[in-house]
Amino acid sequence: MIPISHILILSAILFAIGLMIILMKKNAIVVLMGVELILNAANLNMVAFSQYDPSLKGQMFSMFVMVIAVSEIAIALAIVFKLYHHLRTVDIDFN
Amino acid sequence: MQAINFYSLIFYGFSALVLVSALNILLTKNVLYAAFSLLVSLFGVAALYVLMGADFIGIAQIMIYIGGILVLMIFGVMLTTKLKGEPILTQNRNVLSSLLVGTGLSTFLGLIFSQFEWANRPWIDQTALAEGSIRKLGIATMTDFLLPFELIAIMLLVALVAGTYLAKK
Numbered sequence: 023m024i025p026i027s028h029i030l031i032l033s034a035i036l037f038a039i040g041l042m043i044i045l046m047k048k049n050a051i052v053v054l055m056g057v058e059l060i061l062n063a064a065n066l067n068m069v070a071f072s073q074y075d076p077s078l079k080g081q082m083f084s085m086f087v088m089v090i091a092v093s094e095i096a097i098a099l100a101i102v103f104k105l106y107h108h109l110r111t112v113d114i115d116f117n
Numbered sequence: 118m119q120a121i122n123f124y125s126l127i128f129y130g131f132s133a134l135v136l137v138s139a140l141n142i143l144l145t146k147n148v149l150y151a152a153f154s155l156l157v158s159l160f161g162v163a164a165l166y167v168l169m170g171a172d173f174i175g176i177a178q179i180m181i182y183i184g185g186i187l188v189l190m191i192f193g194v195m196l197t198t199k200l201k202g203e204p205i206l207t208q209n210r211n212v213l214s215s216l217l218v219g220t221g222l223s224t225f226l227g228l229i230f231s232q233f234e235w236a237n238r239p240w241i242d243q244t245a246l247a248e249g250s251i252r253k254l255g256i257a258t259m260t261d262f263l264l265p266f267e268l269i270a271i272m273l274l275v276a277l278v279a280g281t282y283l284a285k286k
Contacts, residue, residue: 024128029169030230032132038223039139045215049148049207051193055155058186059139062162065178069171074240078253081171082262085254088181089269093276095186099193100283106197115210 029070037063050102050112054095061091128168135161148194148205156187173251 036059043056065084072080106112138157145151159182166175198205258266 026235027230031227034226035136035223036139038219039143042215042219043143045211046209047207048210051190052148052151052207055142069166069169069174073169078250081174081250081254082257084174086269089273092181093273096276096280099189100280103284112197
């Protein structure tokens with residue numbers, strides 16, 4: 023069985039990559055991809071801990087996180103479409 | 118012993134796949150390449166879920182993220198650019214400071230997680246390995262988590278209606 027610290031380190035690196043994508047990229051849709059990576063890192067942690075828990079509460083939490091990710095992406099993409107409609111660009115720091 | 122080695126080989130292989138494709142999102146400038154790297158990364162995370170005994174979460178990851186969110190994102194890329202036959206590019210900003218923040222955060226968290234003694238915590242039950250989580254998850258959804266389940270169903274409905282309302286002309 024994989025030691026849990028390895029899974030935690032993997033999800034920490036995934037979180038850091040998602041944070042770097044959010045900070046670095048100019049295109050709003052790529053920033054949303056970074057948000058998805060961060061939510062996946064959180065899910066990975068919860069599933070890793072629910073390996074040791076017979077009641078599987080971690081997996082229930084990760085299901086709820088997935089639904090929240092879907093809602094977030096639907097609203098955020100609608101906002102990005104509106105932004106493009108008004109400004110003709112989806113760059114975040116437009117001039 | 119042989120089976121354990123094979124298991125950890127697959128596990129670390131999929132971990133490397135996840136990390137490499139996530140780094141490719143960071144390094145590439147092409148938005149569509151980033152979308153397809155995200156596909157590979159999410160698929161690798163689904164494989165890790167299955168390897169950790171969370172089969173239902175793995176299937177849900179493939180159906181929701183790859184089947185729903187990624188298609189929505191690729192549609193978003195297509196609809197928010199003027200397609201002229203050129204690759205769709207994105208610029209970088211704050212490169213040095215964000216690299217500093219990311220590497221610093223990951224080394225900090227990695228040091229903490231590798232130094233901490235996980236093995237003899239009281240809440241880690243080394244014997245409790247989940248085998249086939251779907252039945253347990255279904256029972257938990259309909260008993261202990263019934264109120265959050267209904268609430269999040271209403272929230273999803275409201276979010277989808279709000280998304281359609283915002284996106285209309």
